[in-house]
């Protein structure tokens with residue numbers, strides 16, 4: 001889990017994935033036949049088919065590098081930093097958070113985030129139950145205004161800080177959505193042999209959290225026949241939610257996506273992945289997600305379209321800094337993807 005720990009603790013706001021990309025590139029060097037970064041910042045790693053292979057299909061695998069984050073909007077008169085969110089936060093989870101600001105010079109400045117208003121001791125009763133709007137949150141770096149305005153400027157990305165840690169068979173940390181997929185992508189490239197059937201493109205995409213933007217352009221360029229998104233999905237197998245609404249369950253294996261708000265998986269691929277999981281003894285479950293989506297939604301509609309599916313890692317407390325996954329589910333995701341590409 002050392003690799004996942006490093007990936008999880010790195011900052012990678014949508015549009016500012018460069019630190020994650022550089023790290024992944026250092027890990028996959030020599031594992032792919034071609035590696036390049038496109039104009040938007042997608043890292044594209046190609047594993048060519050075996051020599052002499054005929055009737056080869058192009059497979060694109062998307063693993064998004066970005067995490068929900070913020071951008072500095074303005075610095076106020078007292079040196080407090082106001083922010084704009086990039087991605088879907090639940091404001092109830094943003095109180096008393098540690099954050100990091102990436103400056104133009106590459107310095108990482110720590111701060112804390114809270115909403116404006118009074119502490120509980122002196123708050124009016126109605127204030128105690130109110131959920132603040134995003135525009136009410138601010139970052140306090142502890143630095144004087146002059147230092148703040150010298151080092152930080154509007155447009156600098158702000159990401160949450162959280163230590164990655166293992167809890168029994170589980171692991172928890174920030175942005176496991178979707179650094180688990182980055183982990184899968186790197187480990188896949190370590191395992192992958194040249195195939196007789198597939199020309200494989202593992203793409204570490206940008207800006208998924210704000211509308212699948214990197215997958216739109218990279219899949220246009222690659223023009224895949226088959227596309228597979230690797231991402232997290234909801235595991236609401238926790239108190240307060242009836243079992244029928246849990247979507248997936250921790251420890252029950254890789255989730256084979258049937259549909260979500262953006263895409264319906266190709267039936268042939270669903271059948272193939274289910275059959276393969278059964279044959280190889282890989283724990284798996286089905287996923288029907290009423291809302292939300294993954295890069296599969298973009299890749300399916302690339303140019304004239306591709307046959308598309310997503311494999312998901314069940315995740316509790318998604319889009320908080322305490323996202324939790326089951327290590328066995330993560331291994332099952334890698335195993336099933338590897339088995340598919342090794343047929």
Ligand SMILES: [Zn+2]
Pocket residue numbers: 064177178208231232
């Ligand atoms: Zn995601």
